[in-house]
Amino acid sequence: MRITIAVVMMLACVMNVSAKVEMLSFTVPENEARYKKLTAELRCMVCQNQNIASSNADLAKDLRQQVYTHIKKGQSDEEIIAFMVARYGEFVLYRPRLNARTALLWLGPFVLLVGGMFLMIRLMRRTRDGDAPISEGSMNRARDLLKKNSKTP
């Protein structure tokens, strides 16, 4: 009985969610794919960690509608992205374009990786070269210590 209630409630939740999604009709399946791709790549400015495809915010709904009408009008992906960037800035793009301002963002990890590898190799080399001859005094001291140790069981 309990399980039935739980299942019914879960279904109710799912139905509620699907009811919120706008009905959009695409005549060309390729356009529907473009719509899905674009709305997944654009950030919702209100709820900043969601894309406009998954956000229920009012603004996200408006922007989805914009993407839809622009596709219907026959605009290219680049034109639609340019439309959004002109209004909300590079921040709407989950994948910012590579330019002078975003160069550090894109290239930084690679710089760190190469730098880290270089440092690691240098450190490893240094330890290998580190088998330097030990002075006679130190050797004698080590021998004494070992002798002392072997005497006490």
Place this chain on the structure above:
Amino acid sequence: MRHLIPLIIFAVLVVFLGVGLNLNPREVPSPLVGRPAPQFHLKELHHPDRLFGPADLKGKVWILNVWASWCAACRTEHPILNAWSRNPDLILIGLNYKDNPVDGLRWLQALGDPYTRSVVDNNGRVGLDWGVYGVPESFVVDKKGIIRHKTIGPVSMDDVKTVLMPLIVQLEGESV
């Protein structure tokens, strides 16, 4: 010296993280600052038979304040706008964003009307052109019709005194 290096790296990290924590992630620099204000022709809230747009304010320094009766932060901001609008030279245009005009009018009757003019952006299409994403927002437009500044969120009296008024005075001094 060897032990200083990790300490220095740690200190640099702390500084970066500290700066990052003190930034407001909601304040996204608008790409519209420095660009011409998007045009519109919208019905006036008080006179729906009249249209109004930025073209009517060419040669003047003005403020566009985006607000709505459903917006809680606008309620905080409203008394400040009321006080600011006592300045007779201020041109403050209210953009009633995604609101029911009846609610908008009722709000202004109840809380006072600081706006030189109010226009109605029912479906939010103009707000979209202006890159509005969090009401209230305020834009400063110069004599040439270029957006020079944007404040996201409620304007405080401090903002008015230290940022907005000095900017307006500066822009008033510029030639058309």
